[in-house]
Amino acid sequence: MGNNISQECNICVEKKSSKLFLVITSKCKHDTNVCRECVEKHIDTSLSGKGDVIIHCPSGECKQVIEHNDVKKIVSHELFERTMPDFKWCKNSKCGSGQIHYQRDDAPIMTCESCGEKSCYTHDVPWHENMSCAQYEEKRKESEAATNHYLMRHTKPCPKCGTHIEKNGGCNHMTCKIRSCSYEFCWL
Structure with a gap:
């Protein structure tokens, strides 16, 4: 007998395998009541807007902000890269932070706000000292x-x-x- 437990998504109202539901942020205190597909669509739609975007959890009354790390865990790599072209991860393997670099190639030296490590926005590598x-x-x-x-x-x-x-x-x-x-x- 299998453990194919299903539950209803609060957004699309479809019954799906409970494996398709996820904790949206580490700060959320509610049950996992929104399916992964609906969370991805919510993030995709939110990121399609202009200017700075703050994405909130789509689950009912929960107003927790979905942070960059949460977005990366939820959506596909392609969607993450497409929707946040100015966002780059720190190249320091011990850091794990990232940031948006609006100057892009015009000012390619990017300094991590968390650890201070310098990286090259243009080449997406640690900064190449003594070389343009x-x-x-x-x-x-x-x-x-x-x-x-x-x-x-x-x-x-x-x-x-x-x-x-x-x-x-x-x-x-x-x-x-x-x-x-x-x-x-x-x-x-």
Whole structure:
């Protein structure tokens, strides 16, 4: 006998599996009574407005603000990026904060309001000290060209999945190391 418990969404009024309901914010004190699909639609609609947007929990009388971290957990990556193009996450792996950077490429140095770490808005990487964005882009292209040159000279693509494979000795019998592929072929 399965545990397929269903409940009714307070917005779309459809009965759905209770697995499709979520706690909207960590500050919400109510039961999970709105399905994920309705919460996503609520956020999408709210973010379609102009100017600064404050999104409140769509559950009845709850007026808790849905913060950036909550939005990221709820909506798809594509929707999050599309609706908040000026928002960037801090590049400090120990931070976990993010912010909106309205100056965009006009002032690419972004300083995290939480930890003070500097990052590049244009390239979405930690700030490239002693290099302008143009210099960084040139160095990145040179590095990419060197990588491609190395791959062409020292590797062969797996005939099945295309993953680059480097022969490091032994016989010419090769097996792709990608677990889902494991194609066997002759190096020659």
